[in-house]
Amino acid sequence: DVKVTQSSRYLVKRTGEKVFLECVQDMDHENMFWYRQDPGLGLRLIYFSYDVKMKEKGDIPEGYSVSREKKERFSLILESASTNQTSMYLCASSLRLAAEQYFGPGTRLTVT
Amino acid sequence: GENVEQHPSTLSVQEGDSAVIKCTYSDSASNYFPWYKQELGKRPQLIIDIRSNVGEKKDQRIAVTLNKTAKHFSLHITETQPEDSAVYFCAASIGGGADGLTFGKGTHLIIQP
Numbered sequence: 001d002v003k004v005t006q007s008s009r010y011l012v013k014r015t016g017e018k019v020f021l022e023c024v025q026d027m028d029h030e031n032m033f034w035y036r037q038d039p040g041l042g043l044r045l046i047y048f049s050y051d052v053k054m055k056e057k058g059d060i061p062e063g064y065s066v067s068r069e070k071k072e073r074f075s076l077i078l079e080s081a082s083t084n085q086t087s088m089y090l091c092a093s094s095l096r097l098a099a100e101q102y103f104g105p106g107t108r109l110t111v112t
Numbered sequence: 113g114e115n116v117e118q119h120p121s122t123l124s125v126q127e128g129d130s131a132v133i134k135c136t137y138s139d140s141a142s143n144y145f146p147w148y149k150q151e152l153g154k155r156p157q158l159i160i161d162i163r164s165n166v167g168e169k170k171d172q173r174i175a176v177t178l179n180k181t182a183k184h185f186s187l188h189i190t191e192t193q194p195e196d197s198a199v200y201f202c203a204a205s206i207g208g209g210a211d212g213l214t215f216g217k218g219t220h221l222i223i224q225p
Contacts, residue, residue: 033212040121042201042217043156058212059113090155098144098163098205101213103155 003027004104006091012110019078021107023091031094032074033101034058034066036087043090049074050097081111114139116204118216126224131192133219135202136184142204145178145185146213151198159200160187189221197223 007022023032033048035058045058047066055066063085067075074093078085088108092101115138125131137145146161162169162176162185169176173192178185189196199220203213 035215040217042118043213043215045212045214048212056212059214097212100146100158100161103157105155 004091004093004102006089006104006107008107009105010108010110012112013078013081014112015082017078017081017111019081019109019111021076021078021089021091021109023074023076023093023104024072025074025093025102026072027093027095027102028071029093029095029102030071031097032068033092033094034064034074034076035090035092036060037090037106038087046076081109083111085109086111114142114204114206114214116202116214116216118202118219120219121217122220122222124222124224125192127192127194129192131187131189131196131221133187133200133202133221134184135186135204135216136182137204137214138183139204139206140180140183141206144205145176146203146205147176147187148201148203148215149198150201150218156201192221192223194223194225197221 004025034046035043049055049068065077090106091104094101118135143164148156149159150156175188199218202216
């Protein structure tokens with residue numbers, strides 16, 4: 001069974017803080033993804049990584065960066081959190097790019 | 113980049129009836145089209161997917177059809193049951209290229225008893 005875990009289920013941060021969201025998968029998957037989910041907007045891809053130390057911008061990368069130092073771990077970084085980054089953040093992994101993505105439980109981030 | 117439109121945003125059907133959700137995509141290079149189901153408070157899970165070399169795929173009560181010429185694909189659920197109530201997302205991907213999935217905005221399917 002594929003397991004994707006995220007470091008926090010709920011997080012409250014202040015405007016301007018640096019925020020780290022961590023994601024770990026245990027299936028040796030090559031690809032990892034970060035999405036944000038907002039009501040009425042679906043899932044929007046922020047960044048993805050197809051190999052260690054490799055990253056690609058998704059549809060909405062502004063205000064975010066990522067880090068993948070190890071195959072199993074993919075971090076999303078909000079350099080200076082803003083209120084418009086309040087959202088549900090979902091991490092996912094897949095064996096191949098055009099294949100089933102396995103999602104983590106999500107982190108609900110509130111920026112005040 | 114790719115753009116995926118999904119309709120309707122909300123769909124209410126009587127238990128036992130069929131439900132159809134439709135999506136269109138913009139990039140003719142897209143060749144992988146998955147559908148995800150997200151129950152309330154849970155993570156999205158893949159229910160079915162189709163690749164561009166196939167026109168239709170079925171798995172028990174669910175089926176997906178793809179029309180590459182028109183750039184649209186649809187999810188069909190027959191004999192709907194209460195446990196089908198959820199939000200459904202379609203998505204598209206260029207596949208072998210270095211891109212991720214582009215999702216539609218979702219359809220909230222409500223099964224009326």
